Amino acid sequence: MYRYDEFDAAFVAGRTEQFADQVKRRLSGEMTEEQFRPLRLMNGLYLQLHAYMLRIAVPYGTLSSRQLRKLAHIARTYDRGYGHFTTRQNIQFNWPRLSDVPAILKELASVEMHSIQTSGNCIRNVTTDQFAGAAADEIIDPRPVAEIIRQWSSLHPEFSYLPRKFKIAITGATHDRAAIRLHDIGLQAATNAAGEIGWEVWVGGGLGRTPMVAKLINSFVPNEHLLAYLESILRVYNRYGRRDNKFKARIKILVHEEGLESIKGQVEAEFAQIRGGVLTLPQEEVERITTYFAPPDFRNQSVTKLDIAYESILDPAYGRWLDNNLNAHKQPGYASVTVSLKPVGGAPGDATAEQMEVVADLAERYSYDELRVTHEQNLVLPHVALADLRTVYDALVAAGLAEGNVGTIADMICCPGLDYCALANARSIPLAQEISKAFSAPDRQKEIGELKIKISGCINACGHHHAGHIGILGVEKKGGELYQITLGGDATEQAAVGKIIGPGFEAEAVPAAIEKLVDTYIARRTEGESFIDAYRRLGDAPFKEALYGAA
Known part of the structure; x- marks a missing residue:
């Protein structure tokens, strides 16, 4: 998975220091809540009914064991012992004290995490398929492109004050597990006649007050021109999006009122001007970032098939878990395991500090130190050997995390x-x-x-x-x-x-x-x-x- 470079580390450390000073001035009374509001929102801090809420970014839903353990530590030390995983593959803490937020951000920075752009009228956390890089039906791992989009969009000078928040989702599989058609921009892997891999671009989707399904604006954009095409869409939206009425400010309204062909013409005009310029992605840079997402060094497995019917006879609860909570892996002898955060009578998406630590330990021991957050408010161990499934299941049973209900009526958002x-x-x-x-x-x-x-x-x-x-x-x-x-x-x-x-x-x-x-x-x-x-x-x-x- 991606590791911060020197710029990332300095950028996050600088922002953390700036916000610590802003919190200090708010607590001392030098700054009113009205003055503080835009500053806290830039750092993912909301004021809810009873307390502040801090939303932490989990880019494209990918976490390491070390990062999840840090989230567990924050839940135990600064909150009420749990966190809430969200539909944007992020995590929220509902009870932090304002005076503790700078310390939380400093703790997050120590494990390459932050809360920047998890709120406000900017490009939000990019989401993707929770099985990216592992799914058997995948055309391409979308996470390198998601990381490139993250770097491009972070504090983008032209798009920091958009008419409204802006959400991008991306999937590298034919089956859409990232809900891309319900986003401002959705990207789906595609191939052209020459067999080259690029991206379908969908625009104008979204839920909320006026729900709409996105429309296909371009059936194939090559990797090297993807940022230029996205920038062209954002320029058109930033220029013409409604700023007089927040309920009509999303790009879906612009596409609906202007018409897809009109918007497409303006996007293509912008694209013609900037295509081939500084936004062209050099292949060597794509390859450099892709190396961060190289598959693990999978070991050959003696167990390559499961007899779920037989296991269900021996242990019905284990059989249900195998039947519902596994996703086919591209590597023989492995599966992706969804850890349900939907216990009977529980709050969907909540996990205690202790449960987070259990999942972190399992990821470290049995999933090559990697896990994912899903937009359906569950967690995933993406690379588990079939031979280890029973051991993983037993550990989840002990932690109250072994519900075999993924995809069923009980797996609610x-x-x-x-x-x-x-x-x-x-x-x-x-x-x-x-x-x-x-x-x-x-x-x-x-x-x-x-x-x-x-x-x-x-x-x-x-x-x-x-x-x-x-x-x-x-x-x-x-x-x-x-x-x-x-x-x-x-x-x-x-x-x-x-x-x-x-x-x-x-x-x-x-x-x-x-x-x-x-x-x-x-x-x-x-x-x-x-x-x-x-x-x-x-x-x-x-x-x-x-x-x-x-x-």
Whole structure:
């Protein structure tokens, strides 16, 4: 994985020192909260309902064991003993004292981490496929390009004060596990007629108040010109993006109102001017950064196949874990292991300091000192030998991290909601906890199959409810909390925005409503048909009738 060079180290150390002085002036009263706000946001520090919240960048979701241990230390020393992993592959601490934040940032800098550009109207943390560099279906490891984009976008002088925040996602596989079509810019690996690898560029996606699926603006941009093309898009957005209305300031609105062809023409005009200039990526520089992401020195394995059916007979819980939590690896004898952060009755995405240390130890011993954060709020050990799976599983059982529920109805995405967030209208975590209890039976989960539930506590959609097969949005109505249900959302290469199917429900009625939707699906599905495929075939009608009765 990438290591800081001298510039990175000096850059982060300098920013940490600057912010320490700013915090000192805020605490002494030399600076008001209004004056402090833009400075803290540049360093990922939010003021939420009850306390400050610090969001720490995990570029393209990749961590070392040393870094995760440091996060565990910060959770134990400066917070309340846990951290919350987010849909941008970052981690948030919800209870740091302002006076401790400079010390936290200094601790982070010691392991090549920071919180820069995790908030504000800038280019945010670049996200990617959690199995990058390991997945059997991968065309190319996207992380070297993600790192190049990180270096290009960090404190970019032209794009530090954009009309609104800007998010980029990238995947190197044919199957989109990074939700690229729901980002301001999405990049997907592609090959041209000559067999060269480049990138499809999608623009204008996003969730929030006005959810939209991105549009394909260019079907093939070579690696060497990718930065120039991205810069061209950002220039057009920075010039024409709405600054008079924050609700219409995202690039998705610009693309929608101006039209894709108009935006594409302006981007191509910019690209024609800067193509071939200083933004052209030298092949030797691409190769230099790529060496940081070279595959581990894999050892030949005697175990190259798993008999999951047999293991399920011997130990059903272990069999479920093997069946749901493994992803096919490009190296024979290995698998990528997803560590579920979705225990029954737990807060999705939360991990205690002790659990982080367990996962760090497992990564060091069994995954070549590497792990990942997923945008679905889980962790991944990307390179585990099949022969070591039982040992890893047993360690996860002891740590309370062995739920075999990845991809099932219990593997929910959930924002912090009204328990923490000042923007939220409703609670998200308690609802997720109740749904997980209602569907905790493993046999029920298996009967249902893949079904993605995503929950947001407000229209900002930090829980990606628009992209859930079943989405749940908390709204405020007459001083109370109500929950709207959407159906048909999808974050894959078949990206779609879910549709509200009727009036909202009180919190206590939501689990029963989900049961009705699931029962309707099971009663009407064809053999092997998933929930999302059944919904696309059947449409709204049977699900509406199940919830609200015949029209």
